Amino acid sequence: MRRLLLAAAIALFAPAGAGLAQVRSVETYGPRPFGVLLGDVLKLQSVVVVDAPFKLDRSTLPQPGAVTYSLELHKIDVTEEPAPDNGTRYRIETEYQTFFSALETGEQTVPAYTIAVSDGTRREEVQAGKWTYVTSPLRPIQGQAGESNLRLRPDVRPAIPSTRAARIQLGAALALVALLFCALAWQRSWWPFHRRASRPFGAAAREIGRLAGRGEEGRRAALLRLHRAFDVAWGKRLLGDDIGAFLRDRPAFARHGEAIRSFFEASRAAFFGPAGATASIAPDALTRLARDLASAERAS
Amino acid sequence: MSVSTAAGLRPETASTDLSLDAWRDRAHAFEAEVGRAVVGQPGVVRLLTVALFARGHVLLEGDVGVGKTTILRAVARVLGGPFERIEGTVDLMPTDMLYTAFVDDDGKPRVEPGPVLHHGEDLAVFFFNEINRARPQVHSLLLRLMAERSVTAFGKEWSFPHLQVFADRNRVEKEETFELPAAARDRFLMEIAVEAPSETEVRRDLVFNPRFHDVDRLIGGLAEGVVDHRRLGDVGRAIQSAVHASPTLETYVLGLWDALRAPKAAGVDIAGADMDRLLQGGASPRGVSALVRAARVTAWLAGRDMVLPEDVRAVFSPVMAHRIFLDPIYEIRRDRIVPDLCRQVFERVPAP
Numbered sequence: 178m179r180r181l182l183l184a185a186a187i188a189l190f191a192p193a194g195a196g197l198a199q200v201r202s203v204e205t206y207g208p209r210p211f212g213v214l215l216g217d218v219l220k221l222q223s224v225v226v227v228d229a230p231f232k233l234d235r236s237t238l239p240q241p242g243a244v245t246y247s248l249e250l251h252k253i254d255v256t257e258e259p260a261p262d263n264g265t266r267y268r269i270e271t272e273y274q275t276f277f278s279a280l281e282t283g284e285q286t287v288p289a290y291t292i293a294v295s296d297g298t299r300r301e302e303v304q305a306g307k308w309t310y311v312t313s314p315l316r317p318i319q320g321q322a323g324e325s326n327l328r329l330r331p332d333v334r335p336a337i338p339s340t341r342a343a344r345i346q347l348g349a350a351l352a353l354v355a356l357l358f359c360a361l362a363w364q365r366s367w368w369p370f371h372r373r374a375s376r377p378f379g380a381a382a383r384e385i386g387r388l389a390g391r392g393e394e395g396r397r398a399a400l401l402r403l404h405r406a407f408d409v410a411w412g413k414r415l416l417g418d419d420i421g422a423f424l425r426d427r428p429a430f431a432r433h434g435e436a437i438r439s440f441f442e443a444s445r446a447a448f449f450g451p452a453g454a455t456a457s458i459a460p461d462a463l464t465r466l467a468r469d470l471a472s473a474e475r476a477s
Numbered sequence: 478m479s480v481s482t483a484a485g486l487r488p489e490t491a492s493t494d495l496s497l498d499a500w501r502d503r504a505h506a507f508e509a510e511v512g513r514a515v516v517g518q519p520g521v522v523r524l525l526t527v528a529l530f531a532r533g534h535v536l537l538e539g540d541v542g543v544g545k546t547t548i549l550r551a552v553a554r555v556l557g558g559p560f561e562r563i564e565g566t567v568d569l570m571p572t573d574m575l576y577t578a579f580v581d582d583d584g585k586p587r588v589e590p591g592p593v594l595h596h597g598e599d600l601a602v603f604f605f606n607e608i609n610r611a612r613p614q615v616h617s618l619l620l621r622l623m624a625e626r627s628v629t630a631f632g633k634e635w636s637f638p639h640l641q642v643f644a645d646r647n648r649v650e651k652e653e654t655f656e657l658p659a660a661a662r663d664r665f666l667m668e669i670a671v672e673a674p675s676e677t678e679v680r681r682d683l684v685f686n687p688r689f690h691d692v693d694r695l696i697g698g699l700a701e702g703v704v705d706h707r708r709l710g711d712v713g714r715a716i717q718s719a720v721h722a723s724p725t726l727e728t729y730v731l732g733l734w735d736a737l738r739a740p741k742a743a744g745v746d747i748a749g750a751d752m753d754r755l756l757q758g759g760a761s762p763r764g765v766s767a768l769v770r771a772a773r774v775t776a777w778l779a780g781r782d783m784v785l786p787e788d789v790r791a792v793f794s795p796v797m798a799h800r801i802f803l804d805p806i807y808e809i810r811r812d813r814i815v816p817d818l819c820r821q822v823f824e825r826v827p828a829p
Binding site: 405 | 721787
C-alpha cells in the first residue's frame with residue numbers, strides 16, 4: 178500500500194505565455210518516507226499529465242544505472258493512458274536501490290530527472306521524480322546494554338534422530354531369526370544337529386533312503402542302520418523280545434508297533450536265519466518305516 | 478517255526494525214538510510237571526530244563542529256605558532214573574562218596590558202594606547239597622565226576638553216561654565253608670540264583686496252602702519219568718546240530734566274549750571299580766561254548782531252528798557269571814559288580 182506523498186507540487190512554469198498549459202501536473206508518489214535502511218528498494222511513481230497534442234519524449238527518460246554514488250536506478254517503466262480533456266497521463270515507474278550507509282538518521286533525496294514533452298514543434302521540459310526520505314543506520318554505533326544478546330549466535334546444529342533403537346531392534350530381530358532357524362534345524366535334525374542322540378531315526382532315515390535300494394547288501398546295511406537307531410533311541414541294545422518294553426517306554430512309536438515287529442522279524446531272518454536267507458521286508462517298506470519313525474520322533 | 482528232524486530222531490510214536498518236535502513237547506510237559514511243585518519260579522525251571530537238554534551240571538545258589546532242594550528233588554523226580562543225594566559237611570571225605578563202610582551182622586567190617594556207586598552206572602541225578610561245606614578234596618572228586626562222568630573205585634573205572642550233577646549252596650553262611658575252586662565252578666554249565674517268589678499270590682499259596690508244607694508228599698505227587706533220561710544225550714546232540722547259529726550270531730557271541738574279557742575296551746564302566754584290574758580271569762572258551770550250547774537249547778524250546786541274541790541273553794548270566802573271576806578286592810562286591818558287568822556288556826555289543 179502506498180502512501181501518497183506530495184513530493185513535488187506543481188512543476189515549474191518558468192516561461193509565461195502560451196506554453197503554460199502544456200503540462201498540467203507532475204506528481205510523484207513513494208512509500209513511507211522514513212525508516213529506510215541500507216539496501217532498501219524504493220519504488221516511486223511519477224504521474225505526468227500533459228495536454229494534447231503534446232507527447233512525452235521517451236528519449237529524455239533516465240537510463241538505469243548509478244544515479245549518485247549511493248543510489249542506483251534499477252529499472253524504469255512508462256505507461257500511457259488518456260486523461261480528461263484529450264490530455265495524456267504518463268505513469269513513470271522507477272525502482273531505486275539505496276546503498277547509503279547512514280551513520281545517523283538523516284534526510285536523503287532521490288534527485289529529480291528532467292523529461293521533455295513535445296508536439297513536434299514545441300518542446301517543454303519538466304522536472305519529475307524527486308523524492309525525499311529519512312534514512313536510518315542499520316544499528317547504533319555505540320554499544321548498548323544487553324547488546325550481547327543480539328549478537329549472531331552459532332547455527333543451531335541439525336538434530337540428527339538417533340537410530341540406536343532401530344539398530345537394536347534390527348539386531349534383536351536378526352538374532353531371533355537365527356535362533357528360530359537353529360530351532361528348526363534342531364527340530365528337523367539338520368546339520369549340525371543331524372547326529373544328536375535324541376533324533377537317531379532322523380539321521381537313519383536319510384541314510385536308509387540311500388542304502389535300501391542298493392541290492393541285498395544295501396538292504397542289510399539299511400537294516401543294520403535302523404537297528405543302531407533303535408539302540409540309540411532306547412539307550413541300549415534293542416532286541417526283538419524287547420519291543421513291548423520299548424513301546425511302553427516310547428509311546429510315540431506305539432502306532433508303528435506292527436511295522437517295527439515286522440522289521441525285527443525280517444532282520445532275524447536276514448541275519449540269523451539259514452545261509453542265503455534274504456530280508457523279507459521290501460526296500461520301500463523299510464524306507465517308509467524309517468521315515469515314519471523319524472516323523473514320530475519329531476512329534477515326541 | 479518248527480525244527481527239522483535230526484539224525485537218529487525220527488517222528489515215531491515210540492518214546493525211545495521221537496522227533497525233536499515231540500521231544501520239545503516232552504520238555505514242555507516236563508516244565509509243567511515240575512511247575513506243579515515249584516511255583517513262582519518259571520525262570521529257574523526253564524534254565525534247569527535247558528541245562529538238562531544241554532547236558533550240563535547245575536549249581537543252585539540262594540538264601541536258606543527258598544526251595545533250592547525242593548526244586549532239585551522235583552526235577553530229579555520228574556526226570557526219573559536213579560537218584561542219589563549227599564549232604565556236604567566239613568568232615569566229608571572223597572571216599573565217603575564212593576564207599577560206605579559199616580560193621581555187618583556178623584561183626585565183620587564191610588565196604589559197600591557209596592552214594593555215587595550205589596545205583597551203578599545208570600545213575601541219572603547226583604544231588605550234592607550244601608556243596609560249599611565240603612572240603613576241597615571232595616570238590617576235586619566231584620570235578621572229575623562232572624568233567625568226565627567217571628570215577629575210579631573198587632579197582633575199576635566207573636562210567637556214568639547219563640549223569641547230571643545238581644548242587645546247591647546257600648550264600649548266607651561263610652563260616653566252615655570252602656569256596657569252590659575256579660576249575661570246579663567252570664565245570665558247572667549254569668549257576669542259577671534262586672530267589673523267593675515275589676508275586677503276592679504265590680507267596681500266600683506257599684505259606685498257607687498245606688500242599689506245600691509236606692515236601693515229600695509234594696514231590697511224591699509228581700509224575701515220574703516224564704522224559705527218558707537215557708535219551709537226553711542223543712536229544713541234546715540232535716538239538717545242537719539242528720539249531721542253526723548264523724555267522725552274524727557267531728560274531729555277536731564273540732563280541733560278547735571280547736567285551737567280557739576286556740570290558741574297558743568295550744566301553745564298560747562300573748562305578749567304583751578300576752576297570753584295568755577288575756578281572757582276574759574267566760570267560761573261558763569252555764564257558765562260551767557252554768553259552769552257545771545253552772542258547773541253542775533255548776531256541777529249540779522256543780520252537781525256533783535258529784539262535785537269536787535273545788536266546789544268548791536268556792542264558793548269559795547263569796552260564797557266564799560264575800566263570801568271571803574278579804580281583805580279590807572286588808570279590809566281596811561280586812553280587813553287584815557281575816550283574817552290572819553282564820548288563821553293560823549286552824548294552825554295548827550291537828545285535829545284529
